[in-house]
Amino acid sequence: MADVKYKRIVFKLSGESLAGEQRFGINPEVVESIARQIKKVREFGIEVAVVVGGGNIWRGLSGSNKGMDRATADYMGMLATVMNALALQDALESMGIDSRVQSAIEMRQVAEPYIRRKAIRHLEKGRVVIFGAGTGNPYFSTDTTAALRAAEIEAEVILMGKKNTDGVYDSDPNKNPQAKKFDSLEYMEVLNRGLAVMDSTATSLCMDNKIPLVVFNIDNHENIVKAALGENIGTTVGGKA
Numbered sequence: 536m537a538d539v540k541y542k543r544i545v546f547k548l549s550g551e552s553l554a555g556e557q558r559f560g561i562n563p564e565v566v567e568s569i570a571r572q573i574k575k576v577r578e579f580g581i582e583v584a585v586v587v588g589g590g591n592i593w594r595g596l597s598g599s600n601k602g603m604d605r606a607t608a609d610y611m612g613m614l615a616t617v618m619n620a621l622a623l624q625d626a627l628e629s630m631g632i633d634s635r636v637q638s639a640i641e642m643r644q645v646a647e648p649y650i651r652r653k654a655i656r657h658l659e660k661g662r663v664v665i666f667g668a669g670t671g672n673p674y675f676s677t678d679t680t681a682a683l684r685a686a687e688i689e690a691e692v693i694l695m696g697k698k699n700t701d702g703v704y705d706s707d708p709n710k711n712p713q714a715k716k717f718d719s720l721e722y723m724e725v726l727n728r729g730l731a732v733m734d735s736t737a738t739s740l741c742m743d744n745k746i747p748l749v750v751f752n753i754d755n756h757e758n759i760v761k762a763a764l765g766e767n768i769g770t771t772v773g774g775k776a
Contacts, residue, residue, distance in 0.1 A: 540764060540765030541763065544691065551588070551698055554591035558591075563622075566626045570623060571630065577663065579763070582661070584684060584685075586666045586681040587623065605674070620636045620646070627663055639680075640668040649666065649668075651687050654688055682733070685746050695733070695750045696752070697753060702718075702750055703732050725738050748771070748772040749770070750772065
């Protein structure tokens with residue numbers, strides 16, 4: 536068995552990554568592939584929590600909400616994340632991996648309410664905990680949710696899978712062929728340079744709580760296991776993760 540670097544991780548999964556090439560909705564084959572990799576991570580004894588986005592269904596901040604009240608659009612985005620969380624839970628359960636969806640917006644028929652101590656207990660029992668509905672508040676992104684939940688459950692690292700990029704660059708590599716990739720960064724550098732890793736609220740929260748972040752390419756689902764085992768992939772933000 537490979538050496539295990541982390542005992543407890545938060546995996547930040549974007550909604551777009553669940554859509555696959557179709558770029559909208561939920562692609563069952565993609566969800567199954569991601570769930571299979573999470574299962575492998577669990578087999579190493581690593582406790583796994585997942586924060587899911589909802590951009591494959593609805594984007595609160597932009598795109599989907601033209602002319603709509605921002606708070607209303609954000610709440611709709613939170614509901615989209617719960618749909619994604621349920622899809623991932625179903626895929627995990629079909630593979631024999633116990634999981635729980637905890638929602639920051641109460642909806643008892645489909646998910647548990649978020650309770651910190653209960654989430655930690657689930658993790659200790661080997662269950663995958665999937666956090667849906669963001670923080671339960673408008674104006675906060677699922678990046679901020681990942682930082683907040685990681686601090687609350689005392690996770691050792693946030694693993695952030697990104698589509699179409701293998702790390703953090705000083706400019707958009709799709710527009711600038713000379714863009715430089717960073718192997719490591721400090722959070723203050725991310726803030727000062729305005730790098731699009733995560734929003735500034737999430738970045739500050741990670742910095743204040745000394746939670747490292749690993750940004751890697753989610754297009755190759757095998758990278759999920761590599762990142763969880765601490766292999767040197769992507770970009771590490773926030774010190775010597």
